[in-house]
Amino acid sequence: MRRVAIVGAGVAGLRLGGLLQARGLSVELFDKARGPAGRISTRRLDWGRFDHGAQYFTARDPRFVAQVEDWLARGVAAPWSARFAVLEQGEVRKEPSPPIRYVGVPGMSAIARDLAQGLVVRTGVRIASAWPRGPHWVLVADDGFEFDSFDWVVSAVPAPQAPPLLEASPVLMLHVRRVRFLACHAAMVRYAAPLAVDFDAAFVRDSPLGWVAREASKPGREPSNGWLLHSTPAWSEAHLELPAEQVLDALAAAFARALERSLPELPERASGTVHRWLFARPETHGAGAALWDPELGLGVCGDWVQGDRVEDAFLSAERLAESMLASLARDGAR
Numbered sequence: 001m002r003r004v005a006i007v008g009a010g011v012a013g014l015r016l017g018g019l020l021q022a023r024g025l026s027v028e029l030f031d032k033a034r035g036p037a038g039r040i041s042t043r044r045l046d047w048g049r050f051d052h053g054a055q056y057f058t059a060r061d062p063r064f065v066a067q068v069e070d071w072l073a074r075g076v077a078a079p080w081s082a083r084f085a086v087l088e089q090g091e092v093r094k095e096p097s098p099p100i101r102y103v104g105v106p107g108m109s110a111i112a113r114d115l116a117q118g119l120v121v122r123t124g125v126r127i128a129s130a131w132p133r134g135p136h137w138v139l140v141a142d143d144g145f146e147f148d149s150f151d152w153v154v155s156a157v158p159a160p161q162a163p164p165l166l167e168a169s170p171v172l173m174l175h176v177r178r179v180r181f182l183a184c185h186a187a188m189v190r191y192a193a194p195l196a197v198d199f200d201a202a203f204v205r206d207s208p209l210g211w212v213a214r215e216a217s218k219p220g221r222e223p224s225n226g227w228l229l230h231s232t233p234a235w236s237e238a239h240l241e242l243p244a245e246q247v248l249d250a251l252a253a254a255f256a257r258a259l260e261r262s263l264p265e266l267p268e269r270a271s272g273t274v275h276r277w278l279f280a281r282p283e284t285h286g287a288g289a290a291l292w293d294p295e296l297g298l299g300v301c302g303d304w305v306q307g308d309r310v311e312d313a314f315l316s317a318e319r320l321a322e323s324m325l326a327s328l329a330r331d332g333a334r
């Protein structure tokens with residue numbers, strides 16, 4: 001039985017793991033974080049829960065549509081029927097024709113928990129490098145511990161984090177080096193009273209903010225006065241090293257400015273914190289072809305291989321699994 005190591009337990013790594021395990025391969029996933037999910041994590045704070053990465057997902061490709069229908073049927077996800085708007089120069093405009101947006105229930109990370117079912121996921125393990133040794137692969141963790149005897153290795157991490165895993169393949173390295181990611185700050189804010197606004201989530205124009213959302217407007221969430229504020233990539237790139245407290249103040253002030261015509265005075269801020277996503281969204285992405293070196297047994301997947309959304313992460317795993325399973329079939333026929 002082939003042993004496969006997948007580094008990264010976000011949507012891409014988890015979907016790939018599920019597909020390969022269903023075809024009889026022995027799969028182990030590694031993630032440096034405390035749990036699987038990556039950029040679809042839900043942050044639990046004493047004073048509220050926030051989807052601080054991906055806010056929602058949409059579904060276009062039939063393969064992802066089928067997966068979403070399954071999640072809907074099992075209550076893992078639900079449509080987010082909210083009042084979507086655009087905030088521009090103090091005006092609030094209804095979003096003209098919003099697509100159907102879905103969210104995990106009771107948080108986005110429910111999607112990752114579902115994809116992780118039945119898989120071996122070693123969390124809290126940062127893989128520092130991956131090397132062929134004899135006929136097999138060795139993964140070296142950052143504390144020096146070695147995980148060995150893998151036949152195949154896959155990098156399912158954002159492109160800027162992939163090079164240490166791909167030293168053995170100059171070709172795959174070229175692909176990841178071409179992709180640049182941009183940062184995003186997520187401010188999680190709880191107000192002392194509800195905000196008297198007539199929208200639940202909005203794209204923000206001409207502001208340090210790109211997006212704001214009332215957490216409790218999502219299905220299955222507890223009532224709260226919590227708002228999630230995402231900066232624009234441009235603002236985050238220009239303020240990468242700004243201390244968290246100042247980021248929080250700047251983004252909360254930008255929210256107040258964006259609302260000043262409809263809500264001249266915001267209620268007091270009762271609590272707040274900030275998370276910095278250093279590698280939030282790819283600025284450019286690949287053409288979508290599976291990145292798989294069958295000679296080395298080394299592959300790459302992740303949203304950035306073909307786009308920048310949850311659906312892209314899922315589909316990149318589908319494509320890579322096809323190539324890996326085709327290799328398996330060819331090897332079996334030899």
Ligand SMILES: Cc1cc2nc3c(=O)[nH]c(=O)nc-3n(C[C@H](O)[C@H](O)[C@H](O)COP(=O)(O)OP(=O)(O)OC[C@H]3O[C@@H](n4cnc5c(N)ncnc54)[C@H](O)[C@@H]3O)c2cc1C
Binds near residue numbers: 013127279280302309
């Ligand atoms: C702020 C923000 C808002 C977004 N909004 C949306 C949205 O509204 N809709 C949408 O569709 N998409 C959105 N996205 C994008 C979406 O979250 C991603 O496309 C998707 O989650 C990427 O999944 P992935 O598996 O490719 O990567 P990731 O989720 O990044 O998973 C990679 C995993 O690899 C782990 N890792 C990295 N390096 C190592 C290492 N050396 N060793 C071990 N583990 C490692 C990380 O901990 C992480 O868990 C948003 C993203 C962000 C950050």
